[in-house]
Amino acid sequence: MNGVVLVTGASRGIGAAVARLAGSRGYAVGVNYRNGAEEAKEVVADIRMAGSQAVAVEADVARETEVERLFAAVEAELGPLTALVANAGITGGMRRVEDIDEALVEQVLAINVTGCILCVREAVRRFSTKRGGKGGAIVTVSSIASTLGAAGEYVHYAASKGAVDSFTIGLAREVAGEGIRVNAVNPGLIKTGIHAAAGAPDRVDRLAATIPMGRGGEAIEVAETVLWLLSAAASYVTGALVPVCGGR
Numbered sequence: 001m002n003g004v005v006l007v008t009g010a011s012r013g014i015g016a017a018v019a020r021l022a023g024s025r026g027y028a029v030g031v032n033y034r035n036g037a038e039e040a041k042e043v044v045a046d047i048r049m050a051g052s053q054a055v056a057v058e059a060d061v062a063r064e065t066e067v068e069r070l071f072a073a074v075e076a077e078l079g080p081l082t083a084l085v086a087n088a089g090i091t092g093g094m095r096r097v098e099d100i101d102e103a104l105v106e107q108v109l110a111i112n113v114t115g116c117i118l119c120v121r122e123a124v125r126r127f128s129t130k131r132g133g134k135g136g137a138i139v140t141v142s143s144i145a146s147t148l149g150a151a152g153e154y155v156h157y158a159a160s161k162g163a164v165d166s167f168t169i170g171l172a173r174e175v176a177g178e179g180i181r182v183n184a185v186n187p188g189l190i191k192t193g194i195h196a197a198a199g200a201p202d203r204v205d206r207l208a209a210t211i212p213m214g215r216g217g218e219a220i221e222v223a224e225t226v227l228w229l230l231s232a233a234a235s236y237v238t239g240a241l242v243p244v245c246g247g248r
């Protein structure tokens with residue numbers, strides 16, 4: 001076995017691709033979801049078919065008690081975690097800033113920022129050699145929107161991913177001497193259901209010509225980068241924000 005990884009938001013899209021790839025590389029995989037119980041079950045079935053262990057656990061990453069329950073449930077089933085992919089995220093929908101309200105901003109920050117930070121905190125508590133842990137690897141799933149800004153689409157979302165970038169850089173330095181590597185991937189336009197959920201199902205095709213590589217990305221292309229960052233091949237990489245965006 002390669003270790004035990006928890007992937008948040010793994011019922012669909014990038015998270016599901018990461019979970020399946022991790023399973024095929026010999027990780028036991030905790031598959032977190034919030035609403036997509038059926039999809040999460042399919043991801044677990046695929047991982048088991050590939051010969052690895054997996055468990056699906058429902059939890060809202062924005063809620064501290066649910067995050068604590070999630071980590072406990074995954075470890076009870078699969079053993080001590082060695083890696084975390086903090087992937088769960090939402091855009092909140094396409095709105096200009098003048099049209100957003102408190103509830104929207106709070107929801108996006110709660111899932112994308114608070115949820116990421118709470119999950120990473122649980123991982124650090126377990127991995128830190130200072131706390132008796134054996135070390136570990138963490139990948140946060142940010143977005144290239146953190147530097148592009150997503151003007152006219154969802155600046156509030158871009159801002160939440162800017163927070164993820166800062167958190168990743170700072171935490172990487174905080175725990176570098178405790179056996180923990182922390183890195184981010186910053187995907188560009190990736191073909192998942194997130195665009196339809198934001199009200200723009202054709203967004204990737206519509207913007208393909210603006211991408212230097214001339215096409216949207218596949219979830220598996222992000223997953224490959226995540227798995228590399230988790231692996232021993234990236235043993236001297238920490239605090240990195242890795243763009244996976246076709247040059248955007």
Ligand code: NAP
Nearest residue numbers: 009011012013014033034035036061088089143190192194
């Ligand atoms: P997606 O297809 O919409 O999937 C989102 C996943 O997050 C689902 O599994 C969903 O679970 C889960 N989720 C949402 N809220 C949650 C919560 N409160 N607690 C637990 N899980 C929750 O999105 P995606 O495109 O794969 O995006 C994954 C990550 O990549 C996000 O952080 C996103 O911001 C980032 N990203 C995506 C793109 C892109 O173009 N696709 C680009 C840059 C960055 P349920 O369905 O079970 O509710």
